[in-house]
């Protein structure tokens with residue numbers, strides 16, 4: 001019985017010592033047995049801190065740092081990836097209407113890039129000439145692939161084509177995650193380009209949709225291509 005009282009008393013003291021008076025208010029700092037992460041070395045934003053030699057907690061980017069997001073250069077000026085602009089959505093800002101024209105400046109370089117990206121990303125299904133007879137159809141992996149020379153598809157606006165490539169349509173999956181915004185527009189520019197070796201999707205001549213490029217533009221593509229060769 002004596003031992004019991006002693007052990008009991010020690011237990012009561014221990015419990016009171018560790019947990020006692022919890023719930024009552026006190027101005028003294030509490031006793032932390034396991035402080036976990038309540039106190040740690042950290043930088044508070046916009047406050048002084050001696051950790052860095054210049055005494056700032058919020059450091060400036062190191063010289064030569066590459067911005068996480070660089071704007072896309074469109075014919076209407078630079079556009080960031082987060083902006084609700086035709087170059088990002090294929091739609092006219094603030095509406096659900098598809099943009100009529102490719103917002104990127106169409107250069108020979110863009111067409112070359114588009115040709116290369118088309119061959120990599122689209123021709124396995126749509127075929128090298130975009131007639132829908134790619135390898136996936138030949139081996140029976142896809143039953144029907146759209147022929148991009150179809151009048152309905154040829155007459156789509158550039159923005160709608162961009163939308164289809166980005167998000168997919170019916171049996172076709174979206175390629176927004178695989179093909180960058182610039183490359184999607186490059187593919188579209190390539191598909192619609194009037195230069196003979198490049199024009200799988202012919203809109204003219206004299207067709208209802210017609211060419212979207214002037215003779216001068218065609219001439220300047222040729223000139224640039226000759227210079228690049």
Ligand code: HEC
Nearest residue numbers: 121122125144145146153161164165169170171172175187
């Ligand atoms: C995995 C195969 C596959 C790939 C790769 C693919 N497509 Fe398609 N695409 C299809 C199929 C299948 C259809 C027909 C969809 C339907 O109408 O059910 C289609 C339809 C389309 C259409 C017409 C949509 C409509 O309104 O009928 C366009 C335009 C198009 N693809 C463009 C592209 C472009 C550009 C690329 C490359 C970035 C591409 N596709 C890559 C399979 C593919």
